[in-house]
Amino acid sequence: MEKRALMNKRVFFALLCFSCLISAYAQTVPDYTRPDAIAKASPDSSENSIASLSDYFKANLTSPKELIRAFYYWTANEIAYDVENMFTFRSSDNPATVISETLQKRKAVCQGYAAVFHELCENAGIESYVVLGYTKQNGNVVNMNHAWVIARPDTGWYFFDPTWGSGFITNGQFTRKFTGEYFMIKPASFIKSHMPFDPLWQCLFYPFSSGDFYLGIPPKKESTKYFNYQDSIGFYNGLSKPEKQAAALRRIEGNGVVNNSVFEYQRYLKQNLEIDRINRLNEAQNELVNAFNRAVNNYNSAAFLFNDYINYWNRQFKPVRPDAEIRHMLDTCDFHLAQTRKILAEIHPKEETLIKNMEMLAKPVEDIQRQVDEQKIFVREYLGTSKNLRPTMFRKYTWLGVPVK
Numbered sequence: 001m002e003k004r005a006l007m008n009k010r011v012f013f014a015l016l017c018f019s020c021l022i023s024a025y026a027q028t029v030p031d032y033t034r035p036d037a038i039a040k041a042s043p044d045s046s047e048n049s050i051a052s053l054s055d056y057f058k059a060n061l062t063s064p065k066e067l068i069r070a071f072y073y074w075t076a077n078e079i080a081y082d083v084e085n086m087f088t089f090r091s092s093d094n095p096a097t098v099i100s101e102t103l104q105k106r107k108a109v110c111q112g113y114a115a116v117f118h119e120l121c122e123n124a125g126i127e128s129y130v131v132l133g134y135t136k137q138n139g140n141v142v143n144m145n146h147a148w149v150i151a152r153p154d155t156g157w158y159f160f161d162p163t164w165g166s167g168f169i170t171n172g173q174f175t176r177k178f179t180g181e182y183f184m185i186k187p188a189s190f191i192k193s194h195m196p197f198d199p200l201w202q203c204l205f206y207p208f209s210s211g212d213f214y215l216g217i218p219p220k221k222e223s224t225k226y227f228n229y230q231d232s233i234g235f236y237n238g239l240s241k242p243e244k245q246a247a248a249l250r251r252i253e254g255n256g257v258v259n260n261s262v263f264e265y266q267r268y269l270k271q272n273l274e275i276d277r278i279n280r281l282n283e284a285q286n287e288l289v290n291a292f293n294r295a296v297n298n299y300n301s302a303a304f305l306f307n308d309y310i311n312y313w314n315r316q317f318k319p320v321r322p323d324a325e326i327r328h329m330l331d332t333c334d335f336h337l338a339q340t341r342k343i344l345a346e347i348h349p350k351e352e353t354l355i356k357n358m359e360m361l362a363k364p365v366e367d368i369q370r371q372v373d374e375q376k377i378f379v380r381e382y383l384g385t386s387k388n389l390r391p392t393m394f395r396k397y398t399w400l401g402v403p404v405k
Contacts, residue, residue: 032073032180035066039073047078050099050116054123064126064153065184068160071120072183075113076165081174082107095119095130110163114147117162127152133196134261141195141214143259148182148194150201157203159190192216197265198248199255200236203229210256242276245269288349292357295343299365302336305329306368309375316394323383330379333372340365 038060046056053074061067079102086109095115102112114130121128128151135146148161161182167175187203191213199207206224236244249269257263309329317326344362349355382393 030065032066032069035061035070036073039070039077042074042078048103050103050119050123054120057120058124064124067124068121068126068151068153069183071117071124072160072162072165072180073178075117075120075162077176077178078106079113079116079162079166080107080176081163081166081169082109082112083169083172083174085109110147113163113166114149117160118149118151121149121151129201131194131196131198131201132265133194133201134259135195136193136213136216139216141259143261145261145265146194150203153184157187158184159187159194159203160184161194197252197262199227199251200229200232200248205229207255210258210262214258242273245272245276249273285349285351288347288351288354291343291347292349292354292361295340295347295358296361298336298340298343299361299368302333302340302372303364303368305336306333306372306375309333313375313394316391317382327379327383330372330376333368334376337365337369337372 038057042053042056046052057067057070057074061070082105085107095118098108098112098115099119102108102116108116111130118128118130128149131148131150133146133148134144135142146163148159148163150157150159152158159182165179165182167177169175191202191204191208195208195210195213196202199209202208205226205228206219206221207227207229208219212219236247239247246269249266252262252266252269257266312321312326312329340361344358344365347354347358349358378393382390385393
């Protein structure tokens, strides 16, 4: 048994795995002598990272089926089961961290086995997914969590469990004993012992309900809704992470929450979705605050430019500047004020403090706009007056634009 924790921020999900040898899949075994030998001969220099290990395999094997066999053989044989940490919660579900630790320590629980195998597949261009669920052993459902992988080395989906392929535990000791019984298993056979939390990953057109899995009886087609899992996987790939989790939650609840493992995973998804909802609300609020700050910056720019204009006015437009430049001074003020009003009109906050701040900003915007409009009239008249009479048009203004009596 093992216990693993997948965490999204403050959410923990315990992931426990069984590593057992069970003769469950009677099938004709192809000859994998060559990929097994290639995997067994992998040099130490290639085993420091997924990229280097994947490059080694791709340099020696070309067939996707041979590559995926080499991945399975290497993962099951080169990684020891981490008995000491079978009940340890992880502080992160970051796959890169899990893979790095697994390659460095050469020890892992099911999460590490699955992550390494999955990443090797991905680096070789073989579509694959890590699947979480629970299992059945010796005809009995084990109410503990497990991780395995589905992959598509050709046109069909197959299942792989390198953890169970690595050996077994007796009396708290891990015994390495490689088996290919959990390599490239068809969905209809794998479902006999591995039940994904999300029925999508059964890869069956007529998926088992939780009750069907407990009973070990395939669902009757006439009473089971047809499920096009192939299209659903394609659709799944186009979703965001929260959308994937929400869709998985709907399928899981529809399939039956029958034991503590499913319940805990259901709770894990719900908490993640709640965290995402809160994060999105915070992001939306931050966007509003940022927009308000942009409005304030535009107002400050307008005020600075208008004060610069008033100082120039108080000097009776000396030194002399071109008429177009004088006009531009007010036009620029006008532009920044228009931007301020536009931004404020687009903000619709619900938070009281931001609403009050917007109201406080609106009044000085109106005040300075009124003064800018007055000065635009003055400038229009000034520029329409002969140059020798222009000096008679000035009154003294303070820096706030208030006439000096």
